[in-house]
Amino acid sequence: MGSPKVSIIIPIYNSEEFLDKCIKSVINQTYSNLEIILVNDGSTDKSLEICRKFKKIDSRIILIDKENGGVSTARNTGLDIATGDYIGFVDSDDFISNKMYQKMIESMIQNNSDVVECGYFTCDSKYKNIKIHELRDSIIDGEYQCSYMYLSKTNTTNYNVNKLYKKSLFDHLRYPGYKFSEDYWVNTKIFFKCQRKVTLKECFYYYVMNDQSAVRKDFEYNKRIDTIKAAQDLYEFHYHRYPDLCPFIALYICGYVLTFYFNLNMNTTNNKIYKQELREIFKKYFPEIKNEALGQIKFKGLYIYMLAFKFNPKFYLILKNIYRKLSLSL
Incomplete structure (x- = not known):
C-alpha cells in the first residue's frame, strides 16, 4: 500500500x-504525495501569474481561477475537487x-486519528518571528471530548491552517457563507464528528501578520x-x-459583543x-455563561468588563478607555 495522498488547499486573493514563499514552502515538503490546489479567488494583482508559473514546474499543482467570492467559497471549491485521503489548508x-x-x-497514521494539530x-x-505558540502533546478520544476541548479553548486554536483532517470529515460539510469565524464554525462541526484528535507541541506553521488580511x-x-x-x-x-x-459558545459571543x-x-x-x-x-447570552465557562474568566479582566457592560455599557466603555490609556502610557 502506497503512502496516502494529502490535498493542500490554498485560497488566494x-x-x-x-x-x-508560500507556494515554495508547500512544494518543498519532505512528504511528497501531495495534491496542491491553488484557488485564485479573483485576484487583481499578479497572483494568478505567479500561480501559473508554479503550475508549469510542478505537476502536483491544480490551478483554479474563479470570480471573487471570499475565502470560504475558495476553500469549498478546493474541497469539491480534492482527491486526497487527508485535507490541509494554507493561507x-x-x-x-x-x-x-x-x-x-x-x-x-501512527495514532489512527481524524485530526492532527500543531x-x-x-x-x-x-518574516521575522514575533511569537511562538506551542501546544501540549496530547491524544483526545471521543466526539464529546474533542468538542469540549475545542470549544473550551483547551490546548487548541480556532485556525484550520495548523491542522490536518481526514477527508471524510468534510462529507456533507462545507464552509458557511459567513465572512468571519468560518474556521470556528467548521472546526466545531468537525470535532462533533471527530473520534480521535492528536495535538503536537512542535510549531510547523508560520502565520504572517499581513496588514491587508481580512481580520x-x-x-x-x-x-x-x-x-x-x-x-x-x-x-x-x-x-x-x-x-x-x-x-463556552455564549462566552465567545459575549466577548465579541464587547469588542x-x-x-x-x-x-x-x-x-x-x-x-x-x-x-x-448580550442580554440573551450572558446569563448562559455558567459552570466551567464562567470559571475560565471569573478572575480575569474580561469578566469585569462583562459585569460592567451588564450594569451599563457606558460604564464598560469608561473602564475600557482607562485601561487603554494606561496601556499606551506604559
Whole structure:
C-alpha cells in the first residue's frame, strides 16, 4: 500500500507579495504525495501569474481561477475537487516548515486519528518571528471530548491552517457563507464528528501578520457581525446535542459583543441601531455563561468588563478607555 495522498488547499486573493514563499514552502515538503490546489479567488494583482508559473514546474499543482467570492467559497471549491485521503489548508500570505506534513501524516497514521494539530509561529511581514505558540502533546478520544476541548479553548486554536483532517470529515460539510469565524464554525462541526484528535507541541506553521488580511482591516460592523452570527448558529447546533458546551459558545459571543461595541464607539458615524442589537445579543447570552465557562474568566479582566457592560455599557466603555490609556502610557 502506497503512502496516502494529502490535498493542500490554498485560497488566494491579491497575495503577490507573499505568494512565492508560500507556494515554495508547500512544494518543498519532505512528504511528497501531495495534491496542491491553488484557488485564485479573483485576484487583481499578479497572483494568478505567479500561480501559473508554479503550475508549469510542478505537476502536483491544480490551478483554479474563479470570480471573487471570499475565502470560504475558495476553500469549498478546493474541497469539491480534492482527491486526497487527508485535507490541509494554507493561507496564501503564510508559509510552512518543510517537514510539516511529514510529521503530521506520520502522527495521523501512527495514532489512527481524524485530526492532527500543531503549534505555530507568528511573524511580521518581513518574516521575522514575533511569537511562538506551542501546544501540549496530547491524544483526545471521543466526539464529546474533542468538542469540549475545542470549544473550551483547551490546548487548541480556532485556525484550520495548523491542522490536518481526514477527508471524510468534510462529507456533507462545507464552509458557511459567513465572512468571519468560518474556521470556528467548521472546526466545531468537525470535532462533533471527530473520534480521535492528536495535538503536537512542535510549531510547523508560520502565520504572517499581513496588514491587508481580512481580520486586520478597518472595522465594518455589517461584515464583522458574521462572527457573532456564526457562533449563534453553533449555539443552536449544540443546544440539541451537547447543551453543556453551549456556555463556552455564549462566552465567545459575549466577548465579541464587547469588542464590537467598543469599536463602534470609536467610530463617529451613527450606530445606535448596531449598539442596540449588540445589547440585545448580550442580554440573551450572558446569563448562559455558567459552570466551567464562567470559571475560565471569573478572575480575569474580561469578566469585569462583562459585569460592567451588564450594569451599563457606558460604564464598560469608561473602564475600557482607562485601561487603554494606561496601556499606551506604559
